[in-house]
Amino acid sequence: MKLDAKIPAGPLAEKWERRRLELxxxxxxxxxxxxxxVVGSGLAGASAAASLGELGYRVKCFCFQDSARRAHSIAxxxxxxxxxxxxxDGDSVERLxxxxxxxxxxxxxxxxxxxxxxxxxxxxxxCAAQGVPxxxxxxxxxxxxxxxxxxxxxxxxxxGQTGQQLLLGAxxxxxxxxxxxxxxxxxxxxxxxxxxADGRASGIVVRDLVSGKIxxxxxxxxxxxxxxxxxxFYLSTNAxxxxxxAIWRAHxxxxxxxxPCFTQIHPTCIPVTGDHQSKLTLMSESLRNxxxxxxxxxxxxxxxxxxxxxxxxxYYLERKYPGFGNLAPRDIASRSAKEVCDEGRGVGxxxxxxxxxxxxxxxxxxxxxxxxxxxxxxxxxxxxxxxNPYQAPMRIYPAAHYAMGxxxxxxxxxxxxxxxxxxxxxxxxxxxxxxxxxSALMQGLADGYFILPYTIGDYLARNGKGQAAGxxxxxxxxxxxSSRVQKLLAANGRRTADSFHRxxxxxxxxxxxxxxxxxGLEKALERIPALRAEFWQNLKVTGSGEDLNxxxxxxxxxxxxxxxxxxxxxxxxxxxxxxxxxxxEEFQTPDGExxxxxxxFSHVAAWEYKGESVDPELHKESxxxxxxxxxxxxxx
Amino acid sequence: MNFxxxxxxxxxxxxxxxxxxxxxxxxxxDMSFLEMLDGVNExxxxxxxxxxxxxxxxxxxICGTCSLVINGIPHGPERGTAACxxxxxxxxxxxxxxxxxxxxxxxxxxxxxxxxxxxxxxxxQAGGFVSVNTGSAPExxxxxxxxxxxxxxxxxxxxxxxxxxxxxxxxxxxxLFVAAKVSHLAELPxxxxxxxxxxxxxxxxxxxxxxxxxxxxxxxxxxxxxxxxVGVIAKMNREYRQS
Ligand SMILES: Cc1cc2nc3c(=O)[nH]c(=O)nc-3n(C[C@H](O)[C@H](O)[C@H](O)COP(=O)(O)OP(=O)(O)OC[C@H]3O[C@@H](n4cnc5c(N)ncnc54)[C@H](O)[C@@H]3O)c2cc1C
Ligand code: FES
Numbered sequence: 005m006k007l008d009a010k011i012p013a014g015p016l017a018e019k020w021e022r023r024r025l026e027l028x029x030x031x032x033x034x035x036x037x038x039x040x041x042v043v044g045s046g047l048a049g050a051s052a053a054a055s056l057g058e059l060g061y062r063v064k065c066f067c068f069q070d071s072a073r074r075a076h077s078i079a080x081x082x083x084x085x086x087x088x089x090x091x092x093d094g095d096s097v098e099r100l101x102x103x104x105x106x107x108x109x110x111x112x113x114x115x116x117x118x119x120x121x122x123x124x125x126x127x128x129x130x131c132a133a134q135g136v137p138x139x140x141x142x143x144x145x146x147x148x149x150x151x152x153x154x155x156x157x158x159x160x161x162x163x164g165q166t167g168q169q170l171l172l173g174a175x176x177x178x179x180x181x182x183x184x185x186x187x188x189x190x191x192x193x194x195x196x197x198x199x200x201a202d203g204r205a206s207g208i209v210v211r212d213l214v215s216g217k218i219x220x221x222x223x224x225x226x227x228x229x230x231x232x233x234x235x236x237f238y239l240s241t242n243a244x245x246x247x248x249x250a251i252w253r254a255h256x257x258x259x260x261x262x263x264p265c266f267t268q269i270h271p272t273c274i275p276v277t278g279d280h281q282s283k284l285t286l287m288s289e290s291l292r293n294x295x296x297x298x299x300x301x302x303x304x305x306x307x308x309x310x311x312x313x314x315x316x317x318x319y320y321l322e323r324k325y326p327g328f329g330n331l332a333p334r335d336i337a338s339r340s341a342k343e344v345c346d347e348g349r350g351v352g353x354x355x356x357x358x359x360x361x362x363x364x365x366x367x368x369x370x371x372x373x374x375x376x377x378x379x380x381x382x383x384x385x386x387x388x389x390x391x392n393p394y395q396a397p398m399r400i401y402p403a404a405h406y407a408m409g410x411x412x413x414x415x416x417x418x419x420x421x422x423x424x425x426x427x428x429x430x431x432x433x434x435x436x437x438x439x440x441x442x443s444a445l446m447q448g449l450a451d452g453y454f455i456l457p458y459t460i461g462d463y464l465a466r467n468g469k470g471q472a473a474g475x476x477x478x479x480x481x482x483x484x485x486s487s488r489v490q491k492l493l494a495a496n497g498r499r500t501a502d503s504f505h506r507x508x509x510x511x512x513x514x515x516x517x518x519x520x521x522x523x524g525l526e527k528a529l530e531r532i533p534a535l536r537a538e539f540w541q542n543l544k545v546t547g548s549g550e551d552l553n554x555x556x557x558x559x560x561x562x563x564x565x566x567x568x569x570x571x572x573x574x575x576x577x578x579x580x581x582x583x584x585x586x587x588x589e590e591f592q593t594p595d596g597e598x599x600x601x602x603x604x605f606s607h608v609a610a611w612e613y614k615g616e617s618v619d620p621e622l623h624k625e626s627x628x629x630x631x632x633x634x635x636x637x638x639x640x
Numbered sequence: 641m642n643f644x645x646x647x648x649x650x651x652x653x654x655x656x657x658x659x660x661x662x663x664x665x666x667x668x669x670d671m672s673f674l675e676m677l678d679g680v681n682e683x684x685x686x687x688x689x690x691x692x693x694x695x696x697x698x699x700x701x702i703c704g705t706c707s708l709v710i711n712g713i714p715h716g717p718e719r720g721t722a723a724c725x726x727x728x729x730x731x732x733x734x735x736x737x738x739x740x741x742x743x744x745x746x747x748x749x750x751x752x753x754x755x756x757x758x759x760x761x762x763x764x765q766a767g768g769f770v771s772v773n774t775g776s777a778p779e780x781x782x783x784x785x786x787x788x789x790x791x792x793x794x795x796x797x798x799x800x801x802x803x804x805x806x807x808x809x810x811x812x813x814x815x816l817f818v819a820a821k822v823s824h825l826a827e828l829p830x831x832x833x834x835x836x837x838x839x840x841x842x843x844x845x846x847x848x849x850x851x852x853x854x855x856x857x858x859x860x861x862x863x864x865x866x867x868x869x870v871g872v873i874a875k876m877n878r879e880y881r882q883s
Contacts, residue, residue, distance in 0.1 A: 055774040070695060070754075071761050073801055074703040090781065126777070133777035135770045135830045137793040144784025162794060168702055169797060176769035183765040191758070214750055243697040280671045282678055283699050384700065387718075387725045388672075453774045500685045502678070547690040551652060552751040554681075555691050 007260075007610060007625040010414040011115045016631050017097075020119045023415070027458055028465035035060035038464050041208055041221055043195045043250055044229030045072035047167070047445060048428025050174035051452030052227055057181030059457060064221060065178065066190045066210060068245055068557075073175040076231055076243040077448065080167020081288035081381065083149060083159035084131075084445040086124040091148055095156040097121045102632060104443060107153040107333050108408070108436020109584035109600060110634050111266070111608075113627060115415060116434050123454045124446050128160055130453055134173035138162050150293050151441035153333035153639075159442045164288055164380045170445055174452070194557070196488075197481045198226065198254040198424065201471040205254075205424035209481045211489070213557060216550040218486050222473035225423045225460055228254060229452070232407035232429035234267060236565045236572065237517070238509020240404035241273060241286040247561040248568045251411050251430050259419045260610040260623060262412035262432035264568070265576035268439055268585050269518050270405035271297075271337035274388055274398075275357040284403040285388055287360065287381055289441040292330045294365035294374065295398070297321050297337070299358045303348035309359055309397050320344055328639040335438040335585040335598070336639060338402035342518050343596070345401070352399045361397035402518060406444060408435045408585065409575075412610040412625075416459035417451060420610075423470060425460055427451035432608065437584025489549050492559045497542030501559035504539050508562075508569055511535070516573050521589040525577040529570065536566040571611055571620060578622060581605045593636070602634050641667045641733040645680065647692055648740040653748050653756075659738065662692075669729040673716065674699060674706065676728055677739075693752040701725040701865055704800030707807070708753055709740040714804035714863045722802065722865040742803055744812035746850045757803050759849040760817060767841035768821045770830050783829050793827040796820045798866040805860035805868075811852030816860040818846050819876035820868050826879055836883035843880060 012023040030038065038061050042053040045067040053065040067075060089095040100121040105112060128146070132138060139147040139161050148157040162169040181187040190210065197209040199220060207222040233248035234240040255261045272287045298319045300312055320340055322329045332340075341358050344350060351357045366374055371394060375382070385393045410432040417425050417433070428448040435443065471477070511531055515524035539562070547553040582591040582598035583605070591599040607624040614620055643664040650657025662684075667676050674696050681691035697705040701722040708723045710716035716726045731737065739753065747755040785793075797820070805816035822839050825831030831838070854873060861870045 051774075058773045069697060069703075069705060070757060071704075071801065073761075074697055074705050076698065076703075078703045078800075079698045079700055088780075126775075129777040129780045130772075130774060132780040132783070133770065133772045133830055135793075135825050135828050137790050137797050137824065137828065138780075140785055140787045140790040142787050144786050145781050162797075165702065165798065168800075169794075172797065176764060177772075177774075179761065179765040180769045180771060189761075191761075243703065244699060245697050277670055278668060280668050280675055280679070282672075282675050285700055383720075384725070387701075387721060387727065390670075390727070390729060457774065498686070500682050502682060544685055544688075546685050546688055552693050552754060553690070554693055555685055 005420070005612065005623050007412070007420070007623055008414065009113060009625055010416055011113065012415065016114060016118050019115050020122055024458055027462035030461045030465045032060055036062060037469070038062065039064070039223040040225050040227060040460065041066070041223040042227045042229060043208060044075065044231065044428065044430070045175070045178065046075035046077035046229060046231055046428060047171055047174055047448035048452045049075070049229030050171065050178045051449050052229060052427060052456050053187050054174060054177035054181050055453055055457045056460070057184070057186035060186070063187040064190065064223070065187055066193045066195060068192065068194045068213065070191055072178060072189060072191065073172060075171060076246055077171045077445070078168045079243060080445055081164045081286065082151065082290040083161035083166045083442045084127070084170065085151065085158050085442040086128045086160060086446065087121055087158060088125055088128060090146060091157045093156045095158050099156065100124060100158065103154050104434065104440055105436070105632060106637055107440040108438050109598065109637055110436065110606070110629065111583050111627065112434055112436035114629055114631055119455070120434050120447060120450050123450045126454055127446060127449045131170055131173050134177060136162060136169045136173045149290055150331060152289055152292065152331045152337065153440040155328070161290065164290070164378060167445060170449065195250045196253060196485045196560070198257045199477050199481045200257045200421060201475040201477040204422045204470055206471040206475065207473065207478060209485045211485070214552050218482055218489070220473060220478045220482050222471065222478065224464055224470040225425060227425045227427060227456065227460070228411065228430050229428045230430045233568065234404045234407055236509070236569055237404035237512050238506050239276065239281060239284050241270060241284055244283065247564065249561055249564045251426070252564045252568050254411060254424060256613050257421070258613070259421050259424055260412040260612055261409070261571060262608050262610045263409040263575065264572045264611070265516070265579060265586050266408035266437050266584065267404060268334060268406035268408060269338045269402045271334055271341055271402050272360060272400045273403035274385065275352055275401035277353055285384065286405065287385060287398060287400055289334070291360060291378060291381060294377070295330065295360040295362050296364060297330055297358055297360055299344045299349045299351065305349070325639040332639045333438060333440060338518055339587060341402055357399040357401045359397040360400045362393065363397070366394065406439055408432065408437060408439055412608065416462070417456055418459065418463060422467065423463065425456060427456055437586055489556070492545050492556060492563065493549050495540070495543035495545050497544050499542050500544060501555065501562040504535065504543065505562045505565065508535060508565060512569055512572070516576050519587050519589050520576050522577065525573050528573045529577065532566070532570045532573065539563065539566055574620070575609055575611065578609060579605055597636070600636070641669060641728060643667060643731065643734070644736045646736065646738045649692070649752050650749050652751055657749065667728050669727070671728045672699065672724060673710070673726040673728065674724050693754050695754050696724055699724040702800060704802035707742050707755060707802055709742065709807060711738050714742065714807040715865055720865060720867045742807035744806045746812065746814070747803060747806065760801055760803060762849065763814070763818055763842055763845045764821065766845035767834070767838040770825065771834060785828060789827055793824050796824040796827065796868065796872050799868055800866055802865065804863045804865065806851065808859040808863040809852065810857060810859070811855060813854045814846050814851040815854040815873050815876070816864065816868060816870065818842050819872040822876045822879055823872040826875070835879070839876060839879045839883050
């Protein structure tokens with residue numbers, strides 16, 4: 005299979021403009037004849053569904069929550085980037101492009117990242133017009149804060165609830181289209197298969213989570229906006245329902261899965277405190293604007309933080325990366341925390357934690373300013389830990405957070421399957437091997453508001469109507485989905501899906517987490533198939549398939565994680581280099597930084613499903629860099 | 641810690657439900673309320689019974705999915721806290737804890753503790769937006785907004801749409817929810833054009849959905865996990881009169 009990214013010719017700054025001219029249009033009267041399915045109602049899905057509805061297409065939008073407004077994007081805290089340069093601090097499209105590409109350790113496409121930076125400004129305009137209450141300066145202009153991996157202030161925010169406000173903006177735009185009749189919304193509906201008829205994505209099979217009914221929907225194009233798969237680690241900052249199911253099932257129907265091993269471990273989360281936890285809570289990266297990260301210099305220092313004098317504290321990010329200090333990118337900050345704890349200098353239960361200290365900022369700005377900036381995060385910390393972060397430093401540790409990997413898409417955001425588009429966190433596009441903070445919201449909305457609505461029109465104009473629901477592939481997919489549901493319900497072993505998920509997560513965290521090595525990955529690749537076999541033999545699911553059944557929903561998602569985890573490790577094994585969040589211990593510089601191998605690994609690894617118990621096939625899309633020179637990332 | 645739970649179990653909207661006693665054993669004080677329920681569910685499944693159905697997703701107090709009435713109070717005893725953010729250290733070992741779904745005519749029970757809140761979505765669909773198509777927005781800094789105004793808008797916009805306000809109100813009124821959205825958009829220049837029409841349409845939809853009237857009991861404010869002030873209701877009433 006030849007992977008064609010369909011990147012337009014011409015100078016970087018003109019590529020998107022050129023592509024837009026090349027794209028065929030669907031005339032307004034004909035738009036009504038086309039039906040588009042959008043799976044997902046997060047930032048990517050809601051913005052796409054609303055925009056497509058406005059254009060005049062007939063849209064169906066699906067989500068598994070009880071309301072579109074509850075998609076996981078709602079939980080994003082810190083902010084969204086744009087190259088407005090409102091702070092007059094030297095920002096530009098060029099700089100945002102460069103920071104994002106470098107932040108991703110040169111494992112993303114130049115053309116995609118440049119386009120992202122170009123459309124970033126229009127996103128802020130759009131959201132402000134929808135009534136998103138962004139933070140403001142006294143004069144009425146928009147305010148900004150700084151995020152990791154950048155030396156300019158380009159992050160727009162709405163307190164610590166930026167994702168919530170952006171999503172409500174998109175959800176309201178979507179609601180307007182629902183009222184106008186251009187979008188039909190299906191809540192509590194889970195996509196369980198993609199229907200591919202005559203080589204073209206032609207529809208989906210969904211299960212109504214309340215009635216248990218399995219139905220299919222035919223359409224002229226399918227858009228997946230189903231979010232990331234970090235919950236494969238069991239403990240992560242993601243919501244409980246986040247899953248890999250939709251994109252995994254599409255993968256099994258032929259869509260290539262790109263860079264699954266590029267997972268982001270976020271440096272500032274509330275540490276694990278015991279084995280009762282169901283998830284970990286993020287403390288936004290924005291806290292690193294004013295908080296200083298440190299650990300005791302001495303091993304096993306049991307003193308209270310207040311009892312440790314300045315001279316015995318190691319502000320290790322400031323020491324190692326004076327240029328960026330506490331705002332070093334996430335992969336680097338996470339790995340540094342792990343190093344400190346591996347050396348025995350970690351704090352808190354089990355020694356897996358470091359301090360995030362606001363005492364200097366409180367002295368400088370006063371407690372009220374800190375409360376105004378981060379109040380909700382401080383409250384959240386106190387609720388979870390029972391400790392007051394205004395008085396003592398927070399304890400933090402890295403946790404699984406974001407998936408850079410996802411389904412492979414070309415420049416037009418279409419997968420290798422005709423008619424299947426993938427947007428938001430579900431695709432692999434713009435973040436390379438490490439995403440910078442505040443760039444996921446930007447990408448999700450860029451895809452949904454400003455890219456997909458153009459490119460999908462071109463596909464429809466060129467390919468016309470798709471297969472009708474009468475095509476035999478629909479019945480075939482439906483019956484495959486029901487027999488899988490029946491198989492899960494028939495399982496009558498002794499272990500719950502949750503206990504399998506926990507075990508799988510531990511295994512991955514251990515061998516394919518912040519640091520990976522060959523021996524560990526081999527072990528994981530041996531144990532995952534065995535665990536999967538046990539899953540199918542020893543799983544227990546109660547209840548029926550005819551009504552709301554959380555045990556069944558859970559089991560289906562865990563079953564997919566069980567398969568996907570193997571691909572994740574296989575990709576990590578095949579990528580014998582370190583880059584961004586993918587740190588292979590065998591490949592590091594003398595001072596412990598990720599050592600890329602541009603000669604052999606400057607490519608996107610796109611995996612093709614070949615069938616059960618058959619090895620997947622690796623396809624490579626080579627990455628070429630014409631506008632930046634590949635350098636070792638330095639944040640010193 | 642050990643608890644005696646009295647949990648509302650109901651097969652579906654058509655069947656009648658009732659409180660069922662279930663033990664929660666070996667609970668750690670650091671667990672969240674939902675993690676305690678996870679533990680109970682694990683045991684139920686292992687014993688071959690159906691787990692208790694309850695809604696949840698983010699577990700960070702922001703998605704508005706969790707919806708439990710705990711000992712008679714929506715989201716439980718801790719002020720400004722959604723059920724998912726409530727921790728077991730707030731309870732005493734040996735306590736009896738009663739867990740029920742939101743109760744309101746406009747929120748029918750789906751199963752056990754899960755209710756149907758789509759009425760809220762329909763109220764937003766009726767007018768809770770600014771009609772601006774993608775692509776037609778002016779430059780963001782072209783319309784300055786005073787810091788205080790932006791902060792007030794944000795205070796109202798913080799609503800997570802959980803419905804606790806309805807569950808707490810003896811009239812099952814949705815005024816706090818509707819007023820929060822009306823106030824958010826009325827506060828901003830972008831919301832001015834549709835200001836009058838918006839409040840009328842949203843209130844009309846609220847009435848159609850079967851929510852009750854507001855008789856100024858302020859129970860809603862007391863249980864709101866985002867501590868949205870009842871001041872927004874007064875503001876909405878003014879907006880309505882002027883529309
Ligand atoms: C705690 C936290 C904080 C974050 N903070 C920031 C930040 O400050 N800045 C930033 O840029 N990024 C941040 N991120 C990342 C960012 O929030 C996400 O990457 C982004 O919101 C993903 O949006 P999405 O639309 O792709 O997917 P989501 O918002 O996850 O939406 C997925 C949608 O797909 C639906 N879905 C999933 N599977 C199925 C299925 N099988 N069938 C039907 N529907 C399905 C869901 O119902 C949902 O509607 C944060 C992430 C987390 C976890
Ligand atoms: S689960 Fe999201 S608010 Fe409680």
